[in-house]
Amino acid sequence: MSDTSNSSNKPANRAKTISEALPFMQRYDGQTVVVKYGGHAMGDAELGQAFARDIVLLKQAGVKPIVVHGGGPQIKSMLERLGIESEFKGGLRVTDAHTVEVVEMVLAGSINKSIVSNINAEGGRAIGLCGKDGNMVQAEKLTRTIRDPDSKIEEIVDLGFVGDPKKVDRSVLDIVAKDALIPVIAPVAPGADGATYNINADTFAGAVAGAVDSKRLLFLTDVPGVLDKDGKLIKALTIKQAHDLIADGTISGGMIPKVETCIDALNKGVEGVVILDGKVPHAVLLELFTEGGAGTLITH
Numbered sequence: 371m372s373d374t375s376n377s378s379n380k381p382a383n384r385a386k387t388i389s390e391a392l393p394f395m396q397r398y399d400g401q402t403v404v405v406k407y408g409g410h411a412m413g414d415a416e417l418g419q420a421f422a423r424d425i426v427l428l429k430q431a432g433v434k435p436i437v438v439h440g441g442g443p444q445i446k447s448m449l450e451r452l453g454i455e456s457e458f459k460g461g462l463r464v465t466d467a468h469t470v471e472v473v474e475m476v477l478a479g480s481i482n483k484s485i486v487s488n489i490n491a492e493g494g495r496a497i498g499l500c501g502k503d504g505n506m507v508q509a510e511k512l513t514r515t516i517r518d519p520d521s522k523i524e525e526i527v528d529l530g531f532v533g534d535p536k537k538v539d540r541s542v543l544d545i546v547a548k549d550a551l552i553p554v555i556a557p558v559a560p561g562a563d564g565a566t567y568n569i570n571a572d573t574f575a576g577a578v579a580g581a582v583d584s585k586r587l588l589f590l591t592d593v594p595g596v597l598d599k600d601g602k603l604i605k606a607l608t609i610k611q612a613h614d615l616i617a618d619g620t621i622s623g624g625m626i627p628k629v630e631t632c633i634d635a636l637n638k639g640v641e642g643v644v645i646l647d648g649k650v651p652h653a654v655l656l657e658l659f660t661e662g663g664a665g666t667l668i669t670h
């Protein structure tokens with residue numbers, strides 16, 4: 371006999387949870403939702419399975435999910451295994467010719483195929499892509515100006531094969547969605563010069579979400595969302611409040627480009643952007659299909 375001592379396990383409560391999802395399912399029916407699955411959020415096999423199940427459930431419920439994934443920690447460990455040194459400048463990996471080969475191998479190869487396999491194992495039909503497929507994304511070499519915090523001197527740094535997603539052609543994604551397939555996209559794209567470029571996965575996800583008129587853009591990371599000065603989760607932020615938190619130093623490090631991408635996506639027409647903890651099992655379902663959601667919602 372099943373244990374009904376925990377009140378949330380009672381059949382009536384379980385049914386209530388499912389029933390409460392109805393207005394959210396109606397809200398997202400037929401809408402595109404881009405989910406950025408960060409390398410830090412990937413965790414173990416069980417968590418990967420729960421993520422894949424959420425994506426399949428979204429598709430089953432009439433949502434059109436697009437997964438854009440990262441893989442920073444996985445690239446790091448492969449580079450270490452190969453004895454290739456790597457450094458970050460301004461939150462981006464300096465990417466030389468050897469490094470970009472490894473980046474493409476890890477992102478468009480092992481990580482991409484493992485997410486595709488997980489989704490397919492849960493009964494979905496995922497297709498693995500990168501910016502090169504169907505010429506979906508055109509990259510442009512990125513030049514960054516970095517400010518030395520001590521001297522305040524601005525320095526132009528050459529990051530090698532690091533790109534910015536200059537153009538996204540949504541037609542490939544439209545074809546894929548029509549065929550009931552779930553696109554899983556690695557942030558690697560060609561430049562007009564024929565070279566392969568490594569693109570920050572947050573930036574790439576923002577560009578895709580803007581191009582496909584995504585209703586929501588979710589960033590799955592390894593913190594509960596944007597935290598205030600006391601480490602408490604901020605449940606909702608406007609663009610103005612987000613700018614203020616960057617200016618006063620509450621938002622720092624890797625969270626800066628993430629929040630800046632969120633603001634950019636909102637300005638491109640995405641209705642709401644959420645930063646949430648991908649290490650919480652079924653984070654995607656909790657965010658989209660339950661009252662109150664999860665993480666930090668950023669809106670206009």
Ligand SMILES: Nc1ncnc2c1ncn2[C@@H]1O[C@H](COP(=O)(O)OP(=O)(O)O)[C@@H](O)[C@H]1O
Nearest residue numbers: 408410591593595596597620621622623624625
């Ligand atoms: N105000 C803040 N709230 C939450 N995280 C913050 C904040 N400021 C800086 N961070 C840092 O940003 C990190 C998330 O960014 P990043 O490591 O780039 O994520 P990902 O690898 O998932 O893309 C957090 O782990 C945390 O260390």
Ligand SMILES: CC(=O)N[C@@H](CCC(=O)OP(=O)(O)O)C(=O)O
Nearest residue numbers: 408409440441442462463570571
């Ligand atoms: C240019 C640049 O820094 N590219 C990233 C791409 C992967 C990524 O962004 O992965 P996460 O989302 O897991 O951090 C990198 O090489 O690590």
